[in-house]
Amino acid sequence: MTRQFELIEKVKAYNPGSDEGLLSAAYVFGMRSHAGQFRKSGEEYWVHPVAVADILTGLRLDDATIVTALLHDTVEDTGATLIELRELFGDEVAELVDGVTKLTKLQLSSTETEQAENLRKLFFAMSRDVRVLLVKLADRLHNMRTIGAMRPHKQEQKARETMEIYAPLAGRMGMQKMREELEDLSFTVLDPExxxxxxxxxxxxxxxxxxxxxxxxxxxxxxxxxxxxxxxxxxxxxxxxxxxxxxxxxxxxxxxxxxxxxxxxxxxxxxxxxxxxxxxxxxxxxxxxxxxxxxxxxxxxxxxxxxxxxxxxxxxxxxxxxxxxxxxxxxxxxxxxxxxxKNGAPTENRFVADPFRWLRDLSESFETAENPDEFLEHVKLEMFQDQVFCFTPKGKVIKLPRGATPIDFAYAIHTRIGDSCVGAKIDNVRKPLWTVLQNGQTVEVIRAEAQRPQPVWEQMTVTGRARAAIRRALRSERRAKHVRMGEAILRQLFERLGRDWSSRTLDFAAQKFGCADAEDLQARIGAAELSAVQVAAALWPDVETDEMQSPAPEGDGIKGLDAARHAHEGHCCLPVPGDRIIGIAEPGKGVTVHAIDCPMLAHYEEEPERWIDLRWENDGARPRQTALSLIFAHERGALARVCTVISDEFSDIIGLEFTERRPDFYRARVDVEVRDLKHLNRIVTRLAAEPVVTEVRRILPARESALVAGAQSWSDPSPRGFAQAARAGGGGDEGRGGDIRGDAAPEGGAAKGDPAAGDAPGAGA
Structure with missing residues (x-):
């Protein structure tokens, strides 16, 4: 253990003007406070604070930081108080010790929600004085050097926490030497072999x-x-x-x-x-x-x-x-x-980064994150990823994480530019928005003021800033839609009941349901968190419930919804008119429409109150999205031929992703818009007939094989009963398997096998 005079000599070696009396007083106070305490290894506890101070002398830090290291456990583990430290060592030391004490209490290896909240507290403490983090990192480094005395499960917990939080933090603060040692010490515990x-x-x-x-x-x-x-x-x-x-x-x-x-x-x-x-x-x-x-x-x-x-x-x-x-x-x-x-004065190093700039950037995520998991994701993205450097057309350098796309680039410039991005030129060549950027490229963002962020963008970005902005815009757009829908539902009900529509009435209703204002009330109704009938019943208890009921809204193309709900198709199964469908009530999201054989329905087996039996109406009234899996030849013009066939059938391609590239073929996922099942089947049949296409099938995640018509019967006639039958292989006369292969395919089906039968590949695969 470093003795008192040895520690003081180390400090005075780089800071001759150091306050020797302050250091001596802190050493003696800490030693007396921890007297009689021992570590897991059996050695005196005082060894640890001295070792932490010794690590920080290697960084040539100021007196206040060294004193904080010596005293950092006194408030938590001894009878010392902050008031006592403030009187003996001053406000600066007391504030630093208080900051380190609060960090020590944070359980960063807890559940994700708690971890995110504790990380918020960690960054808040850092923003007040980054020296708090320096002491904590030195504290963790010495604990990792002596981790062998802890129980195995505790060693693994601390090592994982160090690898996931403290080592990346050290790297993000530029402390590469400490980061490498923390990582290697953690590696010794987590994977010794x-x-x-x-x-x-x-x-x-x-x-x-x-x-x-x-x-x-x-x-x-x-x-x-x-x-x-x-x-x-x-x-x-x-x-x-x-x-x-x-x-x-x-x-x-x-x-x-x-x-x-x-x-x-x-x-x-x-x-x-x-x-x-x-x-x-x-x-x-x-x-x-x-x-x-x-x-x-x-x-x-x-x-x-x-x-x-x-x-x-x-x-x-x-x-x-x-x-x-x-x-x-x-x-x-x-x-x-x-x-x-150096020589009693702070070093004037012109290359030291502003330690608070990153924290200021992170502060945006504090405000925009909808839940703790979003914030946790943002922090980990910011800490773990290396950088690439790209240029704007005017030569400004934009720093991005490795794997970033033009969307990340646009949001790095300004949120407004990201929100209105419709395309990008990379080194003066038009490229897709999912293109991964490389060092030194010049990126020009193509904008359209009418553009709005798309849900798929979130999967195409790697920066927390972009993801937070996209989510914020989508939430805002979703809320605006809910407000409009809620207002329309309420107006319709008020008119039917012969009641006056007034802001005063709405404000009163909002107050009764604990809403911030009338707009918030309408948003909750539009999101199906609250029904218009409930609002009317609270305002006019004497009105009969039957009078409040209304027919299902027109124009959504789906039967079976009440006036207080709106529907959206599930991305897990992408149903189209002609598929047998089931609705699941989602608080805050309306009703999610699933195909009868969607595997996600299994998650709701024990919640029958959320199931709604739905039917299509006005089939083909508006295009619906679905997905195809294609294998086609790797030859000139093959992709153009595929696109032409889809276009000739009056369908739009809204997404294209190559999932496999080989010397002789490509495998791709193509997202298309179709009117109904018959329209989809014509596209599949035409594509399967193309010589360049080896396989074409509709992507149905429910099963690996086709549904078998006439499978076992089920005694439960409810929507859940149909869903169980469909997932087991018996879609029935309205099941997905029957329609797409039978009468819905007048052209005779796909030329190379049955492309629409579940996820079964075509015969030519």
Whole structure:
């Protein structure tokens, strides 16, 4: 354990102006407070706070942070109080200790809802003073170094929490050295066999090849000396978890990894960085696609460096990182460099990122997230993903997570631009909105003011900002629709009852049902959370219920709905007119229409009160979406032929996704709009007759095979009984299997087997 005078000497080595009396008083106070307490390992508890302070001296932090480390457990684990700390050590230390104490109480490995709420508290504490996080990270690091004394299940819980929360947080704050150690310590607990295997393979490689690091380091030093470049050079083996992660990402065995070794060149200036890069590339062949210039395009956390991979000595691939001393300090310690001291004064490091900018960006998700899971998703997306750099047509750099699309790009510029995005040009070529962006591309967003975000966009984005904006817009649009529908339902009922429509009446009704205002009342009615009959009964108790009933609304194309509900087709089965359908009442969403054989209906078997027997009316009144699976030849014009056939049948393609690409064929999902089952069957038949098409089938997730007509009968005549029969294979005369293969297909069905029979492939597959 570091003794009192040793700790003070370490602090005064980088901060000669340090308050020795303050440090001594904190050391003595903490030691006395924790007297008689022991850790799980049996050692004195005081060892832990001193170790945390020792870690932070390595980051050259200020006196207040070191004192906080020494006292960070006193309020929680001893009889000390915040009032006492404030009197003895001042307001700054007391506030920091209070912040760390609150973080210690957070259970970040709890259920997702609790975890999200606790993460909110974590980020709030960070936003007040990021030094709270630095102390907490040092606290977690020492606990992970000594985790062996804990029970196995507790070790796994802490290791997983560290891997999922604290290590990514350290990385997001630019503290790469701490992140790597936290990850590797967690890896030791979570997957010790894989770690030991990697270490053994590394030892075998070292025995076979000798000291590669020393040899290559010598080569680089000689090379730089010949160029007259003054620089430090050192190499290292990458940590086991870093190697394991690359094996998982690349899907390659250990023997094929090229970057087990890493070398760093630390120069005196930016110019020397590029001179060193030129010297390395002249000496050894650079590996294409393995070059990144984070000096000209820094990461959000302040990281700057040049990365290149070359084929070095004995044709062995090695990664070389080139940076200045200032860049290196930030790369190792991140935002901690903001508080670092040299010669008694804070370091003026121009590369330290603003630690609060990311927190300000995250604050948007606090306000826009509809539920805790959304916020948790947003935070994890922001913490885990690496970056790509793209340009606007005017040359502005937009930083995005890897895997981002033009929609992410549009929302990164401004929410209004994202909401109105209809297309994009990438490097002056029109590309689909789902295209994954690459480093250095120029992206031009094509807009239309009438455009609104589409539900499918959420699956095409990777940034929390874009997803939050899309969800917010969809919620707003959905609410507006509910308000309009609720108003229409109420007006219709008021007219039938001969009552006056007035804002005063609506406000009174809203108050009775606990709604914020009349608009909120109408939204709840439109969303089927509240019925107009309930409102009328509350306003006029003397009116008979029968008088309030109304016929089903016209124009939705579905029979069986009352006036207070609206319907929408389920995305799980995409029913079209001609399919036997069932409605499930969804609070806040109206009624979801499912095909009789939809597997989702099994989830509602125990809730018969939510089942509604529905029928189509006005078949073909408006187009409905459904999906086809196609396998077609990989040859010129094949896709154009498929699109032409669908267009000739007066159907629109509203989605196209290639699910498999092979040298001789493509497999694709095509979302189309059809009027009814007969219309769909004509499209299927035409496509199956095309020579370029090998297989065509309707995507019905319910079964892998066709429904069998005339299957066993069921005693339950209710909608649930029909659904059970359909899922078991007996669709009956109105089942999905009977209609699409029989009379609904006057052309004789698909030419290459039965494309519409469940998910069974065509004969030519």
């Amino acid at each position: 894989s770690r030991e295997d990697i270490i053994a393979r590394r030892e075998e490689l070292r025995a076979r090849t000798g000291d590669v690091i020393e040899a290559i380091t010598g080569d680089i030093k000689d090379l730089l000396a010949a160029e007259g470049i003054d620089a430090r050079v050192y190499g290292r083996e990458k940590r086991p978890f870093s190697i394991w992660r690359k094996m998982q990402q690349k899907g390659e065995p250990f023997s094929r990894l090229s970057d087990i070794y890493g070398f760093r060149i630390i120069t005196r200036s930016d110019m020397d960085c590029y001179r060193a890069l030129g010297a390395v590339h002249r000496k050894w062949r650079a590996v294409p696609t393995r070059f990144k210039d984070y000096i000209s395009q820094p990461k959000d956390n302040g990281y700057r460096s040049i990365h290149t991979t070359v084929s070095g000595r004995d044709a062995r691939r090695v990664e070389v990182q080139i940076r200045t001393e200032e860049m290196h300090e930030v790369a190792e310690t991140g935002i901690a460099a903001h508080w670092a001291y």
